[in-house]
Amino acid sequence: MSKLEDILQQEVLAEIAEVTKAAETRAAEIVRAAQEQAEALKANRQKQLEAEHAAAVRRAESAGELVLNQARIQARGRVIDRVRAEATKALADLQAQANYGDVLVTLAEEALRGLGQAEALVVNPADAPKIEAWAKGKGLELRTDPGLRYGVRLVAAGGKSMVQNSLAERLERAWDSLSAKAAKAIWG
Template sequence: MSKLEDILQGEVAAEIGVIAAEAEARAKAIVDAAMARAEALKANKQRQLEADHAAALRRAESAAELLLSQARITARGQVMERVRAEVGDSLQQLTQKPEFASILHKLADEALGNIGKAESAVVNPAHASLLNEWAQSKGLQLKTDPSIRDGVRLVAVGGRAFVQNTLSERLERAWDALSAKAAKAIWG
C-alpha cells in the first residue's frame, strides 16, 4: 500500500500545487488590480489637489489685487479730500486779503445779474465795509449775516427769493471738474 499511498499523495500534492498556483495567480491579479486602482486614485487626487491649489492661488491673487485697488482708491480719495480742504482754506484766507474787495464786488455783480431786482445785499459782518459803497451805488440796503463767510447774498424785492454767490459754493459747484483736473495733474 505504500506505493499506492505514495502515488495518491503525489497526485494530491500535484493537485494542491495546481490549486495553490491558481490561487496565487488570482491573488496576484487581485493585488495588481488593486494597486493599479490605488495608483489611478492617487494620480487623480494629485491632479485635483494641484488644480485646487492653482484655483486657490488665483483667488488669493485676485483678492490681493482687489485689496490693492481698494487701498489705492481710498488713498486717492483721501488725497483729493485733502486737496479740497486746502483749496477751501485758501479761499477762506483770500477773504483776509486786500484783493477780496474786488472779488466781492464781482460776486455781487454776478448775483445782481441773476436776480434782477434786489432790495438788499447780505454779507459777513467782517466784509460789510468792503461792500457798503457798492450797495449804496445800486440802491440796496446792506445787511450782515455771519453764516455768509466768503461772498454775498442778494435778496429780491419782496424778500421771497435770493441769489447767493460765495467762493465756497462756487467751489462746490465746480468741484467735479476741478477734482478731475487735479487728479490728472497728480496721477497723470
C-alpha cells in the same frame, strides 16, 4: 504499495503545486488590480487636491485684490478730501488778500445782472468794509449775515427774491468735476 503511494503523493503534490500556482497567479492579479485601483484613486485625489489648491489660490488672490482695491479707494478718498480741504483753505486765504474786495465786487456785479433790481446787499460782517463803497454807489442797503462766507447775496426790491453768489457755493457746485480732474491729474 509504496509505488502507488509514491504516485499518489506525486499527483497530490502536483495538484497542490498547480493549486498553489493558480492561487499565486490569482493573488498577483488581485494585488496588481488593487495597485492599479490605488494608483487611480491616488491620481484622482491628487487632481482634486490640485484643483482645490488652485481654487484656494484664486480665492486668496481675489481677496487680496479686493483688499488692495479698497485700500487704493480709501487712499484716493483721503487725497481728494485733502485737496478739498486745501481748496477751502485757499478760499479762506483769499479773504485775507488785498484784492478780496475786488472779488466781492465782481461777485456782486454778477449777482446784480442775474437779479435785475435789488434793494440790499448781504455779506459776511468781516467783508462789509470791503464792499461798502460799492453798495452805496449802487444805492443798496448793506446788511450782514455771519453764515454767508466768501461771497454776496443780493435781495430784490420787496425782498421776495434773491441771488446768492459765493465762491464756497461755486466750489460746491463744481466739486464733482474738479475732484475728477484732480484725480485724473494725480493718478492719470
